[in-house]
Amino acid sequence: MVVFEKPHALTDAPLHYCPGCTHGIIHRLVAEAIDELGIEGKTIGIAPVGCAVMAYDYFACDMIEAAHGRAPAVATGAKRANPDNIVFSYQGDGDLASIGTAETVHAAARNENITVIFVNNAIYGMTGGQMAPTSLPGQVTQTSPYGRDPKVCGYPVKVCEMLAQLDGPEYLERVAVNSVANVRAAKKAIRKAFQNQIDGKGFSLVEVISACPTNWGKTPQEALKWIDEAMIPYYPLGVYKDRSKEAAQ
Amino acid sequence: MAKVTFATDTCKGCGLCVDACPKGLLQLSKEKINKKGHHPAEITNQDECVGCASCAIMCPDCVITVER
Numbered sequence: 001m002v003v004f005e006k007p008h009a010l011t012d013a014p015l016h017y018c019p020g021c022t023h024g025i026i027h028r029l030v031a032e033a034i035d036e037l038g039i040e041g042k043t044i045g046i047a048p049v050g051c052a053v054m055a056y057d058y059f060a061c062d063m064i065e066a067a068h069g070r071a072p073a074v075a076t077g078a079k080r081a082n083p084d085n086i087v088f089s090y091q092g093d094g095d096l097a098s099i100g101t102a103e104t105v106h107a108a109a110r111n112e113n114i115t116v117i118f119v120n121n122a123i124y125g126m127t128g129g130q131m132a133p134t135s136l137p138g139q140v141t142q143t144s145p146y147g148r149d150p151k152v153c154g155y156p157v158k159v160c161e162m163l164a165q166l167d168g169p170e171y172l173e174r175v176a177v178n179s180v181a182n183v184r185a186a187k188k189a190i191r192k193a194f195q196n197q198i199d200g201k202g203f204s205l206v207e208v209i210s211a212c213p214t215n216w217g218k219t220p221q222e223a224l225k226w227i228d229e230a231m232i233p234y235y236p237l238g239v240y241k242d243r244s245k246e247a248a249q
Numbered sequence: 250m251a252k253v254t255f256a257t258d259t260c261k262g263c264g265l266c267v268d269a270c271p272k273g274l275l276q277l278s279k280e281k282i283n284k285k286g287h288h289p290a291e292i293t294n295q296d297e298c299v300g301c302a303s304c305a306i307m308c309p310d311c312v313i314t315v316e317r
Contacts, residue, residue, distance in 0.1 A: 002314060003300060
């Protein structure tokens with residue numbers, strides 16, 4: 001009996017991501033959630049600008065490519081026009097937390113009934129490793145060769161904490177994909193984010209701490225370790241908002 | 250009996266599966282080179298595999314299929 005195979009909601013196209021990039025794991029978790037909930041035929045995905053720009057080649061559902069950062073706005077339109085469809089956006093930190101901050105915050109404030117998968121790898125991957133709004137203080141990138149200095153560049157944006165201040169969003173959780181246990185927890189969170197939309201509960205965002213071995217200048221193994229040592233202490237994992245759970249208590 | 254198979258040509262040789270195996274059964278091939286030019290992952294001792302799928306869970310490229 002097959003206990004693990006490639007999910008049906010992923011196409012056979014080989015992923016273009018670098019070796020050890022955990023985008024592939026997150027793609028798979030989204031596809032597994034789509035498979036398990038049986039929603040492949042009515043799901044619409046919104047691809048971002050960034051490394052995942054070609055996600056439309058990899059997901060077997062309908063996909064739309066949004067302008068940089070505008071995925072939550074496009075998702076809002078798609079969902080309002082087709083309320084029976086399941087709409088998710090898949091965005092990186094340069095897309096969602098920088099140029100798309102306004103769209104993200106307001107989609108959350110309106111409690112749009114969409115699912116957002118936010119991949120946070122603390123760097124601009126596709127353009128060659130520049131400092132992102134989520135880069136850690138002291139982190140060396142192409143545009144912060146002496147380490148990010150908060151006096152000059154400000155402090156990182158903690159998206160889950162920021163959105164948790166709003167009354168709008170239904171569900172916010174931060175997970176990581178650097179170990180088997182964390183990947184299992186991430187899968188549960190992503191599935192719940194889709195289930196919330198099916199149940200009509202509203203805006204669900206899952207922030208996934210992801211590795212970028214190439215632009216961090218590390219091996220895939222070192223990159224996963226760095227998530228444990230540097231990323232998770234700054235971006236603590238956990239549920240930041242779960243309104244239906246709060247209401248039940 | 251558990252069995253793992255690798256879609257060797259899509260493997261990028263990142264080695265995340267090698268570290269994920271709780272029994273240390275996987276390695277990156279020392280002799281083989283795949284279409285992409287990477288040393289693909291392979292199993293050293295199929296008989297000892299328990300089919301926990303930890304390797305497949307950590308594989309970013311869905312290279313691994315696990316049967317039990």
